[in-house]
Amino acid sequence: MTTHNAAGKIRVDKDKGAGLSDIDGIPLRIVTHPQAKRLRLRYDYARQQAILTLPPGVTTAQAQPFLDQYHHWLHEQHSSMPQPTPFLPGARIPLGGTPHQLHHHPDRPARLILEEPCIQVGGPITGFEKRVENGLKRLCRTRIEALVSRMAMTLNVQHGRITLRDTHSRWGSCSAKGHLSFSWRIIMAPPQVMEYLVAHEVSHLKELNHSKAFWGHVDHLIDHRQASRKWLKTHGHGLFTYGVPITKPGLLSPKF
Numbered sequence: 001m002t003t004h005n006a007a008g009k010i011r012v013d014k015d016k017g018a019g020l021s022d023i024d025g026i027p028l029r030i031v032t033h034p035q036a037k038r039l040r041l042r043y044d045y046a047r048q049q050a051i052l053t054l055p056p057g058v059t060t061a062q063a064q065p066f067l068d069q070y071h072h073w074l075h076e077q078h079s080s081m082p083q084p085t086p087f088l089p090g091a092r093i094p095l096g097g098t099p100h101q102l103h104h105h106p107d108r109p110a111r112l113i114l115e116e117p118c119i120q121v122g123g124p125i126t127g128f129e130k131r132v133e134n135g136l137k138r139l140c141r142t143r144i145e146a147l148v149s150r151m152a153m154t155l156n157v158q159h160g161r162i163t164l165r166d167t168h169s170r171w172g173s174c175s176a177k178g179h180l181s182f183s184w185r186i187i188m189a190p191p192q193v194m195e196y197l198v199a200h201e202v203s204h205l206k207e208l209n210h211s212k213a214f215w216g217h218v219d220h221l222i223d224h225r226q227a228s229r230k231w232l233k234t235h236g237h238g239l240f241t242y243g244v245p246i247t248k249p250g251l252l253s254p255k256f
């Protein structure tokens with residue numbers, strides 16, 4: 001891997017074409033992607049690091065002007081994010097948009113019990129984080145399934161399998177076969193936002209596009225589309241700072 005110190009900003013000291021460096025104190029991961037056609041810079045909010053993707057054959061030195069150009073943007077991203085919140089005893093995490101504190105009870109059954117405004121987690125400390133995540137996924141599934149049934153009935157459509165994922169490119173999707181998938185992290189958002197997401201995907205069972213007719217179905221199901229979309233745009237990435245680290249949904253790289 002090329003080392004480039006000319007601007008005193010980039011220092012690459014790993015092998016295999018991928019490495020962790022830093023750019024003015026912001027951790028920078030550099031990866032070479034065989035399919036990449038252009039330089040790409042994004043900010044991983046969960047890991048609080050920048051990721052620079054190079055097309056094959058492009059060196060970090062060649063990427064320097066590009067990095068310089070987005071230097072300011074990178075600093076803005078880095079300084080605007082809350083610290084990551086792992087699922088650990090005492091942590092406050094949003095559930096349905098409201099903060100809930102995680103409490104550990106080693107003597108209680110190894111599962112998650114919702115006792116508003118707290119989340120009680122039984123079992124040993126080992127596996128605590130995973131247990132919280134699984135418990136939240138279960139809650140998410142229950143709520144999403146109820147919404148899907150109700151909305152599918154309203155639009156008089158059949159739906160396929162419902163899958164929960166931890167995607168970072170999209171909050172939900174609907175396949176041509178009618179299978180629906182959702183990000184489990186939406187359980188942390190206000191209930192209306194989850195409703196919007198379900199209304200969106202269920203409406204795709206009628207229209208597999210974003211036509212006027214499609215939005216007509218969404219608006220038939222809910223009356224807060226604009227507000228919920230705005231919430232996702234403004235606060236959605238914050239949901240990726242909780243629990244197991246993952247990059248936030250992708251729209252979030254700068255437009256080149």
Ligand SMILES: [Zn+2]
Nearest residue numbers: 200204209210
């Ligand atoms: Zn859509």
